[in-house]
Each structure stands twice: as structure tokens, then as C-alpha cells.
Amino acid sequence: xxxxxxxxxxxxxxxxxxxxxxxxxxxxxxxxxxxxxxxxxxxxxxxxxxxxxxxxxxxxxxxxxxxxxxxxxxxxxxxxxxxxxxxxxxxxxxxxxxxxxxxxxxxxxxxxxxxxxxxxxxxxxxxxxxxxxxxxxxxxxxxxxxxxxxxxxxxxxxxxxxxxxxxxxxxxxxxxxxxxxxxxxxxxxxxxxxxxxxxxxxxxxxxxxxxxxxxxxxxxxxxxxxxxxxxxxxxxxxxxxxxxxxxxxxxxxxxxxxxxxxxxxxxxxxxxxxxxxxx
Amino acid sequence: xxxxxxxxxxxxxxxxxxxxxxxxxxxxxxxxxxxxxxxxxxxxxxxxxxxxxxxxxxxxxxxxxxxxxxxxxxxxxxxxxxxxxxxxxxxxxxxxxxxxxxxxxxxxxxxxxxxxxxxxxxxxxxxxxxxxxxxxxxxxxxxxxxxxxxxxxxxxxxxxxxxxxxxxxxxxxxxxxxxxxxxxxxxxxxxxxxxxxxxxxxxxxxxxxxxxxxxxxxxxxxxxxxxxxxxxxxxxxxxxxxxxxxxxxxxxxxxxxxxxxxxxxxxxxxxxxxxxxxxxxxxxxxxxxxxxxxxxxxxxxxxxxxxxxxxxxxxxxxxxxxxxxxxxxxxxxxxxxxxxxxxxxxxxxxxxxxxxx
Numbered sequence: 001x002x003x004x005x006x007x008x009x010x011x012x013x014x015x016x017x018x019x020x021x022x023x024x025x026x027x028x029x030x031x032x033x034x035x036x037x038x039x040x041x042x043x044x045x046x047x048x049x050x051x052x053x054x055x056x057x058x059x060x061x062x063x064x065x066x067x068x069x070x071x072x073x074x075x076x077x078x079x080x081x082x083x084x085x086x087x088x089x090x091x092x093x094x095x096x097x098x099x100x101x102x103x104x105x106x107x108x109x110x111x112x113x114x115x116x117x118x119x120x121x122x123x124x125x126x127x128x129x130x131x132x133x134x135x136x137x138x139x140x141x142x143x144x145x146x147x148x149x150x151x152x153x154x155x156x157x158x159x160x161x162x163x164x165x166x167x168x169x170x171x172x173x174x175x176x177x178x179x180x181x182x183x184x185x186x187x188x189x190x191x192x193x194x195x196x197x198x199x200x201x202x203x204x205x206x207x208x209x210x211x212x213x214x215x216x217x218x219x220x221x222x223x224x225x226x227x228x229x230x231x232x233x234x235x236x237x238x239x240x241x242x243x244x245x246x247x248x249x250x251x252x253x254x255x256x257x258x259x260x261x262x263x264x265x266x267x268x269x270x271x272x273x274x275x276x277x278x279x
Numbered sequence: 280x281x282x283x284x285x286x287x288x289x290x291x292x293x294x295x296x297x298x299x300x301x302x303x304x305x306x307x308x309x310x311x312x313x314x315x316x317x318x319x320x321x322x323x324x325x326x327x328x329x330x331x332x333x334x335x336x337x338x339x340x341x342x343x344x345x346x347x348x349x350x351x352x353x354x355x356x357x358x359x360x361x362x363x364x365x366x367x368x369x370x371x372x373x374x375x376x377x378x379x380x381x382x383x384x385x386x387x388x389x390x391x392x393x394x395x396x397x398x399x400x401x402x403x404x405x406x407x408x409x410x411x412x413x414x415x416x417x418x419x420x421x422x423x424x425x426x427x428x429x430x431x432x433x434x435x436x437x438x439x440x441x442x443x444x445x446x447x448x449x450x451x452x453x454x455x456x457x458x459x460x461x462x463x464x465x466x467x468x469x470x471x472x473x474x475x476x477x478x479x480x481x482x483x484x485x486x487x488x489x490x491x492x493x494x495x496x497x498x499x500x501x502x503x504x505x506x507x508x509x510x511x512x513x514x515x516x517x518x519x520x521x522x523x524x525x526x527x528x529x530x531x532x533x534x535x536x537x538x539x540x541x542x543x544x545x546x547x548x549x550x551x552x553x554x555x556x557x558x559x560x561x562x563x564x565x566x567x568x569x570x571x572x573x574x575x576x577x578x579x580x581x582x583x584x585x586x587x588x589x590x591x592x593x594x595x596x597x598x599x600x601x602x603x604x605x606x607x608x609x610x611x612x613x614x615x616x617x618x619x620x621x622x623x624x625x626x627x628x629x630x631x632x633x634x635x636x
Contacts (some may be wrong), residue, residue: 012304172360174351178352
């Protein structure tokens with residue numbers, strides 16, 4: 001588009017202005033969280049925008065065995081969910097994306113429908129199932145429960161991706177003597193890298209941050225995951241709410257997610273858009 | 280023994296019959312080309328030989344034994360795909376060796392065979408590259424190499440050159456001919472390009488609507504097309520067709536065209552016919568039979584020219600002339616042909632031959 005020099009400048013100012021507003025809107029809570037975590041004692045109640053750089057909140061939270069334990073629990077749960085749901089989703093995606101059978105699209109829509117239920121609606125039924133499976137108050141209960149929302153999404157994305165892979169490559173592999181298992185393992189998996197990373201990462205984030213199931217299915221402190229553990233951090237007396245410690249814990253919990261997102265960001269975009277556009 | 284026999288082979292997709300009873304015997308070491316317009320079933324037929332499509336009816340035999348139920352990997356076939364279908368995440372060396380790796384051959388032998396095939400195809404300097412880093416022609420060579428390393432007796436090519444530009448296509452055509460000469464594997468090659476078919480094939484199979492229209496050597500198909508479809512399909516530019524009427528008059532048959540009557544030797548058939556004459560058989564200004572024509576356009580191709588002519592009734596025909604004829608569009612000229620170079624087709628489009636021929 002042709003514009004005058006002033007018009008161009010105004011246009012640029014408008015874009016950067018809008019950009020600043022969006023950045024402020026999304027990043028300010030994070031900034032506030034980090035800034036608060038670095039203040040100590042009463043300083044947290046003063047409205048200052050510059051942090052004190054006092055690390056005693058971090059010292060306190062990192063010497064708390066229960067919190068560290070919950071970090072480990074979260075890691076176990078999130079990693080297991082990623083591994084299991086990717087494994088199952090790949091198998092399902094191969095079947096749904098590559099093998100012709102009757103009822104394929106109803107199954108796909110069923111997955112979509114399942115992922116639309118609100119969590120709270122599933123809670124009591126799921127609770128019964130978990131009790132019946134003997135998983136109550138174990139990390140297994142959370143791994144089981146989180147698959148309910150990670151699997152449909154993963155299957156949906158991976159199926160779309162699998163469909164977009166050229167069929168002739170699969171046929172070439174068949175002519176080369178590959179079994180279906182070898183086709184998936186040696187041909188499709190490497191080609192699906194971006195999709196696996198993006199779906200895996202989203203499953204990880206979802207399980208890492210989940211609160212409601214984690215609160216309901218876990219009874220004791222040593223099995224808690226991080227979001228619940230943070231919510232249950234208490235002060236030295238019932239009249240003290242330990243904002244500083246909560247902020248420090250929240251920061252610690254957020255950092256791995258941000259690092260991972262930055263590390264894999266180019267895959268996330270290519271993974272989620274691949275298959276969306278026919279090449 | 281690694282010939283292929285197709286015995287009344289049928290392929291149906293639901294109610295749709297794509298291959299409608301094909302009978303064909305391909306001899307060991309023969310280079311057979313399936314050619315036909317898109318949708319004629321040529322690729323389907325090839326994929327049925329490969330085992331990528333099930334055979335609905337009839338029988339496929341390779342080296343004399345029934346193969347209908349044999350999985351593709353066990354048919355001892357190597358196949359080259361139109362899109363090359365290289366594995367994008369593997370370098371050229373692994374792409375070439377993957378089938379051998381799958382068959383659990385010893386690493387040393389894989390290496391040896393890959394190196395040999397790569398040298399043969401002049402891609403030995405590319406072994407470390409990924410497919411994305413190769414040009415179209417190089418990818419094509421890798422795809423052929425992948426088939427070569429398996430040292431099978433049977434090669435299938437599914438329109439391997441259609442993604443290449445004209446120069447490369449010519450080069451790879453020569454290359455494929457060389458490979459066949461040296462490897463001597465039985466080869467089935469699918470293309471929609473009649474030029475490829477003419478230059479490569481020992482025998483051409485022309486397919487139309489899932490049936491074989493004609494089988495023969497390239498020159499047989501060119502000289503004696505069995506029907507109007509084959510006549511129009513083989514040869515470039517296409518054969519010209521003019522409608523006419525064939526009438527028996529004593530010991531002769533008379534062909535009436537819009538431009539005149541021509542005496543021919545006796546045919547058993549009488550009725551509506553079409554006369555087919557190839558552009559290269561039309562003679563400007565002479566021949567056994569002639570027509571008046573108006574010059575529409577002259578396309579010089581260098582060594583020869585294509586002359587588009589209007590022969591009345593809005594019918595236009597194309598003549599191929601040597602050099603650059605001295606005629607201008609709009610001029611009237613005479614165009615003719617020799618009866619021995621003309622083809623006649625009856626109203627069912629079958630080729631007509633004079634009695635006794």
C-alpha cells in the first residue's frame with residue numbers, strides 16, 4: 001500500500017502502540033509475580049514497581065521439603081502423561097489417518113465431543129472410577145485423569161498431521177518391505193517431529209498446571225502436585241498469608257514452562273499449522 | 280523366469296469398474312509401457328501388479344506363480360514413484376539402503392550395494408545430502424537407485440518423469456533406457472506421454488477406460504493402429520481425422536469426403552467412416568488424393584513447420600512440412616496424401632483394411 005511519509009510514521013506508531021498495550025496486558029501479571037517474589041516481609045504490601053532483589057522467599061520455599069516433593073510429583077505426572085498420551089495418540093493417529101475403516105469420522109467426532117465436557121462435570125464419575133481402580137491418592141490417578149483431556153487433542157492433531165504426509169512415501173516403505181510398525185517408527189515418527197513436540201509440550205503444560213483434579217484425587221501432602229501445593233502454602237500463623245512464598249513458588253513453577261516454550265517455539269508453530277494447509 | 284501374466288484382471292472400487300478384464304503377458308526382460316489418458320486405469324493396473332491395490336477378479340502371475348494374495352514386499356518388485364517418495368529425514372545413503380536395512384542385510388553388503396548403485400547413477404557425491412537439498416533430477420536418480428539396490432528382477436515405474444522439466448525428462452529417459460539395457464530387469468512403465476512410450480518401450484499397451492485398446496511395438500502402433508483411439512493417441516501432433524462415406528462400386532470402394540471422391544481398393548465395409556492421416560503424411564501440393572484448403576497458420580519449428588489448414592466445414596487439419604514452406608495465412612493451397620499412408624476407421628472406430636490385406 002502506498003502511503004505518505006507522515007502516514008507511514010503514524011502507521012508505525014499505531015502498530016507499536018498497540019503492541020505495547022498487548023504486551024503490558026499479558027506480561028504485567030508475570031512481572032508483578034516475579035517482582036513480589038523478590039520482596040521480603042512487609043515490603044510486599046508497598047506498591048513499588050521495582051523489585052528489592054531479596055531472595056529469602058526463594059530460600060524459604062526451596063528448603064521446604066513438601067514443595068520440592070510436589071515439584072518432583074508434578075514432573076513425574078506431566079512426563080508420564082506426555083509419554084503415554086503421545087504413544088497412544090500416535091497409534092490411534094495411524095489407524096485414523098491411514099487405515100480405511102467404517103466409523104472413522106464418528107470416532108473422530110467422539111474424541112472432539114469428549115474434550116468439550118467441562119472438567120467439573122466429569123469429576124464425580126471420574127472419582128468413582130479412580131476409587132474403583134484403586135488409584136485414589138496416588139500419582140496414577142492424575143496420570144489417568146489428565147489423559148482425558150490430553151488424548152483427544154493429541155489424537156486430533158496427530159491424525160490431521162498423519163493425513164498430510166504423502167501416501168507415496170508410505171507405499172515406498174511398503175515396497176521396501178516395512179511392517180506397519182516399522183513404517184510408523186522409522187518413517188512417520190521422524191517426519192512428525194514438529195507435531196510431536198507441539199502436542200507433547202501442550203500436554204505437559206496442561207498437566208503441569210492442572211488444579212481441580214489434583215485437588216480432588218490427592219489426599220496427602222507427599223502426593224500433591226505443584227499447583228495444589230502452592231495453594232496450600234500457609235504462613236507461620238493463621239493470620240499471615242505468605243504472599244512472598246507463594247509468588248516465589250509460582251515463579252519457580254513457571255520458569256520450566258517458559259524455557260521449554262522458548263526452546264521449542266519454532267516447532268510449536270510449524271506443528272500446529274502443518275496439516276492445516278494442504279501443501 | 281520373471282515374466283508377468285495378467286489373466287482377465289478386474290479392479291472395482293465399489294460399483295465403479297476401473298480395470299475391466301485385462302489380459303496381458305509380459306516376457307522376462309521386456310520393457311512394457313502402459314500409456315493412456317488420465318483415468319484410463321494405467322496406474323491402477325501398475326499398483327495391482329505391485330500389490331498396493333487388491334485385485335478384485337482375475338489372476339496375476341509373476342514368474343509363473345499366482346501373486347494375488349502375496350504382500351507387496353514378497354513379490355520381489357522394485358518400484359519408482361511419481362513423487363519419488365524419498366524419505367525426507369534420511370540422507371541419500373540411508374534412503375538407498377533402507378530396504379536392505381529392513382531386510383537385515385549385513386552392513387558391509389548394504390554399503391557395497393549402495394556405493395555401486397550410486398556410482399552407476401552418478402550420485403555417489405551426494406550420499407550425505409538430504410532429499411530436500413537435491414534437484415529434481417537428482418531426487419529422481421535417488422528414487423531409481425533405491426529400486427536398483429534391491430537387485431530385483433522386476434521394475435515398476437509410475438510416471439517417473441512427469442515432475443521434471445523438458446530437458447531433464449529427456450536426459451532421464453535416456454538414463455532409464457541405459458539402466459534397462461544394463462540391468463535387463465523386466466520393466467513396466469506407466470506414462471501419459473506417448474513420446475516416452477515410443478522411445479522407451481519394447482511393447483506399448485494403450486489403455487482406454489480400463490481396457491486394453493491395443494498392444495504392440497511402438498512402430499506397429501504407429502503404422503497400424505487398431506482403432507481410432509490409438510491412432511489419435513500415438514504420434515505427435517495428433518493424427519487428423521476427416522469424416523467421409525465409403526461406398527462399394529464393383530471391384531473398388533469409393534471414399535467420399537467433403538472435398539471430393541477417391542477411388543480405393545475394395546473394402547468389405549460400406550458406410551460412415553473417418554479418414555485418418557498423420558500430419559507428417561500430408562503433402563502440400565500433391566499426393567494420390569488432394570483437397571483444397573485455406574492456410575490458417577504456419578508454425579515454424581526450425582527444421583520443420585506445422586501448417587494449419589482449413590479444409591471446409593470449419594474443419595482444420597495440421598500438416599507437417601520440411602523447412603519453411605513459402606505460404607502465407609489466408610492463401611489457398613492444395614493438400615494431399617498417398618493412399619498407402621491413410622487410415623480408415625468404421626463407425627465403431629475400428630481400423631478398416633482393404634480386402635485381402
